[in-house]
Ligand code: PHE
């Protein structure tokens with residue numbers, strides 16, 4: 001955390017740095033506990049900085065060993081060196097060279113920020129403010145410098161030495177030591193710095209860019225795991241080609257490297273030319289990875305690679321602009337996956353994630369704008385709002401402008417701001433200019449937090465032949481934003497005749513309108529003509545705007561749309577809405593003490609979907625996946641009783657299992673695996689529908705059905721099918737479940753990434769005994785819970801996905817999470833803060849749970865010596 005700025009940090013306080021660094025020469029002598037860093041910096045005053053300002057560089061737990069200015073040792077009175085700050089009182093007016101020597105201890109670095117060790121490999125993580133844990137520096141993204149890095153190490157300990165840019169020199173130092181020098185010609189901010197040293201295996205390939213640059217590609221992993229890198233390499237090459245073809249972005253160095261490490265706080269990091277990845281997003285073989293893992297690897301490989309332009313060539317002026325690179329890069333990776341796979345299915349999966357993560361965040365105390373204006377701790381802003389809503393906002397822009405103007409704006413942005421540290425204003429100005437439109441109201445998507453609520457009512461007048469829509473939007477207050485302005489909301493829509501045919505959209509003056517209307521005010525009326533019979537409205541097609549939508553569509557309308565809507569996303573949404581409305585009603589019945597409800601139309605619709613599974617298996621799998629307990633809780637919104645939701649959902653699953661047994665069996669046999677495993681989208685879609693059908697078929701818990709699942713578990717020839725069967729068995733208490741879990745551990749106990757699946761599965765079991773199971777697992781000495789992936793798999797999954805057990809009425813789930821957070825906070829505050837954010841929906845609970853959650857949060861707030869990360873989350877959660 002930076003000490004040179006007051007907390008909270010405000011966007012409105014932005015000023016250029018007083019001093020900038022244009023050149024960085026690093027000498028890093030790797031040692032497990034005492035790594036020496038000599039940084040030779042070319043420093044100058046910023047022409048727009050304060051003229052007589054002292055030089056003030058950031059630090060974090062640093063130890064200064066030596067300091068010279070233009071080669072001369074500085075008098076002790078001329079500067080002040082603290083662990084978190086270096087101040088030189090009267091720096092020269094002209095450019096000068098500062099040589100700073102610091103010592104750092106990678107072994108002791110459990111925060112995994114700065115230089116640390118993961119399974120013996122030295123690696124770095126500098127975003128957002130980690131470079132200051134390596135040397136004193138103006139550690140902010142608007143200071144761009146050219147870096148040269150010389151790494152020295154013991155040959156046996158670190159035969160592989162990697163840095164940013166191109167390799168320019170290697171050599172022997174005698175005494176079993178060696179060195180490598182890397183030079184990155186592209187000026188970059190310090191957060192994109194990286195180095196790696198270790199004994200690593202690798203796989204290599206090449207890629208020739210469209211202008212003929214021959215790029216070496218290399219992916220590194222621990223020894224013994226190099227056989228799992230082929231899919232990542234394939235995804236990388238496809239990403240490089242796609243970015244040239246679709247965005248015109250070409251790679252700009254002679255080598256591109258990815259290093260997989262096992263200890264990593266986040267998913268992956270886009271360091272220039274040297275991406276460092278959480279190994280879970282790199283390694284895959286059919287026997288170790290599920291189809292979902294493959295899809296995530298493809299997306300994350302692409303995401304980090306795409307940052308080379310959106311993030312690295314054009315970086316952010318300050319951290320408030322984080323969505324400039326993240327929202328845009330998520331948008332780009334979503335488009336890539338859509339082109340590689342099924343666009344409709346990808347859209348559905350993305351919207352599911354958006355609603356589960358971002359809508360939940362937006363509805364609670366941690367809500368913040370896509371571009372925040374204030375933060376206490378930037379680490380806590382790597383959120384679903386910045387990433388996923390940030391991507392949605394770009395999609396909204398594209399819908400508003402249309403693809404051609406969107407592309408012109410994007411091209412202008414890439415050309416105009418190459419080499420800049422830019423802002424959201426810079427970005428939007430390119431689209432305003434390209435389209436000639438005023439994007440002032442659009443900008444509210446970046447400034448106003450919360451999810452807009454849109455209600456739609458249709459009125460048919462058969463005599464006049466009109467169909468009119470009355471639409472209203474509201475945006476509720478969110479933290480720090482008591483009043484809101486109306487947003488510009490593009491709604492893609494269609495009107496469908498009872499024969500299933502799409503009707504033209506004609507206005508009262510006979511004009512034909514394209515399939516999008518844009519809301520700009522709080523109320524609108526749109527009148528369409530030519531409807532002597534009532535059309536069925538399909539609106540917010542493709543989820544054209546990230547809103548909460550309520551319509552007056554009847555159950556029959558939704559059933560009709562589920563079958564006939566030409567928009568695949570809305571076919572899916574109609575089924576979800578049907579299921580969701582039903583489950584909310586059934587939950588209410590159960591909460592009143594009545595029996596769960598039964599819905600004939602819903603079962604009929606699901607049956608029809610099943611019979612049509614051949615059309616698009618992956619789509620059908622999505623259509624048959626009911627809203628989750630958390631989805632229903634979010635729709636209910638307040639006074640939530642998770643136990644009633646669970647009962648309603650389980651009852652529906654049993655009904656489906658009982659009443660659609662034949663259709664489910666037919667689907668199961670129709671999509672049984674044929675031929676050898678392939679990870680492509682079509683094959684994955686067949687596995688997905690088969691496994692969803694298996695899950696629903698077994699949901700009534702019949703002995704014979706569970707025995708069949710057990711048989712499939714034992715006989716599976718790939719991880720997707722094996723794990724799907726295990727997940728089904730895990731829902732049914734008894735010896736069968738324990739035996740399967742035991743067999744799985746037996747087989748994969750030495751493979752940490754697979755153990756994560758096993759941990760997450762058990763953390764999600766919706767039974768009161770789960771908390772004790774988790775505590776026992778957490779005490780297992782064979783599992784290293786110091787590793788963030790292990791901890792998140794067990795404790796994170798429990799808190800984020802197990803609705804009934806995390807929210808136990810006795811509060812023990814909350815208490816457990818607090819114990820873990822307080823324990824982890826001292827070692828890894830970023831991971832602790834993320835775990836704590838599982839309380840983000842606590843206010844939506846019924847009063848009993850709400851009181852216990854509040855007490856748990858107060859216990860955190862009162863704990864001695866909290867990290868700034870956890871303090872920030874707890875204060876905002878209670879705020
Ligand atoms: N910038 C990374 C990304 O691609 C995420 C990240 C943030 C990784 C901070 C590490 C630390 O999204």
Ligand code: ZN
Nearest residue numbers: 303307326329
């Ligand atoms: Zn990113």
